[in-house]
Amino acid sequence: MDPDYVLFGRVVECGSLSAAARALRISPAMVSKRLARLEARLGVRLVHRTTRRLAMTEAGERFHADVVAILAAMREAEARLTGIRDRPSGPLRISAPTSFGRLHIAPYLHRFLAQHPAVQLHLDLTDAAVDLFAERVDLAIRITAEVPASVVAHPLGANRRLLCASPSYLAAHGTPDTVSDLSRHYLLAADGQSPWRLANGRHRRAVEIDSVVGTNSSELVRELALSGVGIALRSLWDVGDALADGRLVRVLPDWSGPDDLAIYALHPHAPSVPAAVTAFIAFLRETLDPPPWGAA
The missing domain is CATH 3.40.190.10 (Periplasmic binding protein-like II)
Known part of the structure; x- marks a missing residue:
């Protein structure tokens, strides 16, 4: 918004240059200078100056109506922006x-x-x-x-990530007792999830995975583990419910994914x-x- 438009609107609102100057906290001479500058730029006289009050010209009245509409639109735009900032929307x-x-x-x-x-x-x-x-x-x-x-x-x-398998898988293939035993089992992992990094206190092991089923879906790995296809390393948020109701059980409970x-x-x-x-x-x-x- 042109600041001289704002000044013109305030001049009309206040009814005199001196009152507008007080409202804008500038000198009456500056108000007069800027109003004259606006008139020169527009090529029309907007107000007739008198000793006590200002009288708008016909062009000034039309321009004032436009300026009031512009200022109102600006206030509405600011209100909408403030609402976006302050209220989730x-x-x-x-x-x-x-x-x-x-x-x-x-x-x-x-x-x-x-x-x-x-x-x-x-x-x-x-x-x-x-x-x-x-x-x-x-x-x-x-x-x-x-x-x-x-x-x-x-x-x-x-x-937190845990090794787990279904009871049916462990019944059919036995339960591993050590990390090395995992090499003799069917393992499940999505693409990019090999090797498994396992931790037991200060001990660390890396297990290279050749998944029995190749997939890009972690959800499929979960479903394969639930259906008894193999052992998986899964996040607790993913299999906590299945561990709680017995559809999966922990394997090598002393080992888990590191807590990084x-x-x-x-x-x-x-x-x-x-x-x-x-x-x-x-x-x-x-x-x-x-x-x-x-x-x-």
């Missing part, structure tokens, strides 16, 4: 791992949507590490050991974080504390 694009999103976000989304009906949510479930900037993702749930410096990370919880992985909500650095992003982080923390998958 507008588009919100979330990315999450497929299994985690299906198990621990999707069942509870109705709560977030009920609390924030002005948010236009789009949830992408993928096991790929999406580029938040290239894909224009507002918030990503990521299970990782390293957080890029280019994003802000909000910890959501630990990511954690669950984070990540968003790009920004001078002002959108209210919808902040609200979704709060929703995640409320949903995942305490973790709904329990402990094994």
Whole structure:
């Protein structure tokens, strides 16, 4: 908005140069100079100056009506922008791992949507590490050991990983007693999940995996383990329910994945974080504390 338009509107509103000067906290001479500058730029006289009051010309009246409409539109635009900043609203694009999103976000989304009906949510479930900037993702749930410096990370919880198999598999193939015994068993892992890194106190072992079924889906690995195909290294959030009801049992309980992985909500650095992003982080923390998958 041209500041001289604002000045003209204030002059008309106040009815005199001196009153407008007081309202704008500048000198009457400056008000007069800027008003004359505006008239010269527009090529028309906007007001007739008198000793006591100002009288608008016909052109000034038409221009004043336009200026009032412009100023009102600007105030409405600012109000809308303030609302976007202060109230969760507008588009919100979330990315999450497929299994985690299906198990621990999707069942509870109705709560977030009920609390924030002005948010236009789009949830992408993928096991790929999406580029938040290239894909224009507002918030990503990521299970990782390293957080890029280019994003802000909000910890959501630990990511404990356990070896497990179905009772039917162990009944048919026996239970391994040592890490070395795993080489004689059917093992299950998605693409990119070999080798398994295992920890037992200070002891560390790496197990190269030739998965009995090749797949890019962690969800398929879970289903194969449940159906008795082999042994899998799975996150507790993924198999906690199956361990609790006996559909899976732990294998080599002294060994597990190292505790370097954690669950984070990540968003790009920004001078002002959108209210919808902040609200979704709060929703995640409320949903995942305490973790709904329990402990094994």
